Amino acid sequence: MGRVDGWSEWCLIGIAAQGGTNIAFQGVIADVDIELGEKPFESIAMLSGARVVKFMPETDTTVTFTAYPIQAGSGDISAATTGVGFYDLLHSEDIAQPTSIPVTLARDKYRVCILWTDKTTETDATAAIVAPTNNGIRFVAADGHFISAKPSFTDGILKWVVKFKVPPRDSAGAANIMIESVYSTSTTYTMTALQSYTSTVKW
16 A cells, blocks of 8 residues: 555544444435644742643534435444434434434533544445555544534525534543554554444444
């Protein structure tokens, strides 16, 4: 495999409910924006002219998708393999046809993983990538919630803007966000596959 100069054109996106299967959503998503949380600080001026740094907590991360699904939801979220809609991620699933998803009080936890790789035959964002045959970089965020799914028809085609929000750490202080990569031109290295997402396993 030759040198990778940049990741462009396509990526793989997997979304899993806690305790459910990884659902491939790249087929209905056109754009993704990852607004990683910041680790802010401010400096406090002393009378001598010196400065003292005051650190503030790391902020939440928001992932925004621009998508073009043709259904309201993907059916059985615990078992689906292909994502075809988003409204059930915000509220609750409906496994029947016709699909009917009313607003609910549900606040289910989800994991979002996004994989860029030069392994063009790969279809699963959670898969292992072995270099130097292939290279890749992956963003993973677990224990987050979908906070909005808004349809729009202003440009003549139905599109949805979907937002997923995740805190940097859980209530025990464990990380909710990970970015990993593998790159090599000669030596073999493996970016391992993600495990199934459960209440005790994030990746």
